[in-house]
Amino acid sequence: xxxxxxxxxxxxxxxxxxxxxxxxxxxxxxxxxxxxxxxxxxxxxxxxxxxxxxxxxxxxxxxxxxxxxxxxxxxxxxxxxxxxxxxxxxxxxxxxxxxxxxxxxxxxxxxxxxxxxxxxxxxxxxxxxx
Numbered sequence: 001x002x003x004x005x006x007x008x009x010x011x012x013x014x015x016x017x018x019x020x021x022x023x024x025x026x027x028x029x030x031x032x033x034x035x036x037x038x039x040x041x042x043x044x045x046x047x048x049x050x051x052x053x054x055x056x057x058x059x060x061x062x063x064x065x066x067x068x069x070x071x072x073x074x075x076x077x078x079x080x081x082x083x084x085x086x087x088x089x090x091x092x093x094x095x096x097x098x099x100x101x102x103x104x105x106x107x108x109x110x111x112x113x114x115x116x117x118x119x120x121x122x123x124x125x126x127x128x129x130x
Contacts, residue, residue: 006037008098011080013040014047015102018076021048047079054079057086061121065114073107074114081119085126092123 013036017028021044028044029036036044047054055067058078067075081099084090090098096119103112 007039010037010040011043011098012102013037014043014080015073015076015106017041017044018047018079019072022051022072022076043080043083047076047083050083051079054082057082057122058118061125062114062118065118070114071107071111074103074111077102077107077111077115078118081115082122085119085122092126096120096123 013032017032017036017040020026020030020032021028028048029041055075058065058067058070058075067078070078077099080102081095084095084098085092089095096116099115099119100112103115
């Protein structure tokens with residue numbers, strides 16, 4: 001199951017907004033040309049507001065890669081993915097797949113493996129006991 005192309009594009013916009021915010025400390029849309037769509041702005045805003053908690057979850061889950069030692073792209077891709085997993089805004093498979101696609105597209109295959117591993121662990125922790 002895949003989200004509509006519009007939602008996928010909005011997720012990329014949210015990543016761009018978060019990346020700029022994380023690098024510059026400027027307000028989310030201050031460096032963005034145009035007006036981000038509602039989904040992208042809302043996603044970026046809630047992830048930025050919860051960045052510290054999301055980073056703690058990433059660090060707790062990853063034995064080797066604390067969030068503060070990750071690249072800005074990887075960290076923000078993971079923040080979005082962890083948020084989507086925790087809030088169940090999309091199915092687990094979609095949250096993980098979309099994060100891996102973003103990592104492959106904007107970072108590297110290694111980043112995609114890291115993102116997949118961390119989000120996979122979190123997804124297994126989130127699964128209700130049978």
